[in-house]
Amino acid sequence: MKTQITELFGIQHPIIQGGMHYVGFAELASAVSNAGGLGMITGLTQKSPEALANEIRRCREMTDKPFGVNLTFLPTVSSPDYPGYIKAIIDGGVKAVETAGNNPQKYLPALHEAGIKVIHKCTSVRHALKAESIGCDAVSVDGFECGGHPGEDDVPNFILLPRAADELKIPFVASGGMADGRSLVAALSMGADGINMGTRFIATQEAPVHPNVKQAIVAASELDTRLVMRPLRNTERVLRNAAVDRLLEKERTLGANLKFEDIIEEVAGVYPRIMIDGTMEAGAWSCGMVAGLIHDVPTVKELIDRIMREAEGIITQRLRGMVGA
Ligand SMILES: Cc1cc2nc3c(=O)[nH]c(=O)nc-3n(C[C@H](O)[C@H](O)[C@H](O)COP(=O)(O)O)c2cc1C
16 A cells, blocks of 8 residues: 555555554564564663664664654653654664654754654644644644543544644644554545554564553453543543552542642553563553454554455445445
8 A cells, every 4th residue: 555654654554653662662663664564662661872772773683674763752850861862763774753742843953864754743733733834744643542642632533633634734644543454444534644553553462561461452442441640731541450540539539739749659660560560550551442442462464464454455345335336
C-alpha cells in the first residue's frame, strides 16, 4: 500500500509503532521495521544519551530498515538532557523522530538539517495545526480512546480524524484504538495516511515485556481502562487495577487539593515493575480502550501482515462490492 506516510518514511506499510515507555526497546522497534512498518525506540526509557546511542546501535544490528526514536517532552521540573538525546539520534543516523508532549520547535532545525523526518503526536486539531506551522513533516493524531495521554479535550477519533483532515495540509496518522484492518481502512477513509498503534503492539511475541502484561491486555475488555491524573491536567488512560482504584479514591477525596506527591506511590517508578517484573498491581500503566479488540499474542509480522490482508480485503471486496451493487 502506498500513502504519503509510506513515502515520507520509506516504509512498506502505513503502520507506525508509537513510542512506549519500557516497551519501545530495540527488540520491538526492529521487529516492526522488519515487518515493513516503522518501529520506534522510546528515547527517555534509555537513562542517558549514551544509553540511547547504544540502543540505536542494537536496533541497527537487528534491522536494515528505517526505524525512529520517540522523544517525549515531559512537564517535569528537572528536564532530561534533551540536546544530548537529539545528538545521539542524529549521530546514530536515525531518519525518523516521533516527538510528543511539548512543542518540538527548538529542535526542528537540527533534526531537519540531519535529514530526519519529524512526526509530532497531538491530541487536538489546534496542536496539529501548530505542529504543521512550525514545520513538522507529519502528525500523529491521538483520539480520546488512546492509551497514554489523551489530552484534556476528550474528542474521539470519529470526530477528531475528519476534523484533522479538514484542516491539515501535512499528512497524518490516526492513533488511538487502532488494532486491525478495519481500523486501517476506517482511518484512511477519514483522511489519515496510516495508523499508529501502541497497546496492540505490546501484545506481540517480540514486545520485550513480561508475559503478565500481554495476558492482562488480552484479558481486558474495552471497559477496563480508567482516566487518572485528570485533576492535575495530565490525564492518562491506564488499565484498571487495585493501585488505580486507590489513586482514583485519592482524587475523589482530595478534589482540587490533589498534588502529584499524593499519588506518587501509584505512578512514580511503576513502569519497570510492571513491564520487566510483571507485578501487575504495582501502579498505573498506560493502556488503550483497544484492549477490547486484542485477543491474541501474534508475532509482529503476523500482526502487520494480517492487518494489511484484512484492509485490502475490505477495500477490494466488501467496499467495492457495495459500490458496484
Ligand atoms: C504502555 C504505554 C506507554 C506509552 N508511553 C509513551 C511514551 O513514553 N511517549 C509517548 O509519546 N507515547 C507513549 N504512549 C502512547 C503511544 O505511543 C500511542 O500514542 C498510544 O498507545 C496510541 O493508542 P493505542 O494504545 O490505543 O494504540 C504509550 C502508550 C502505552 C500503551
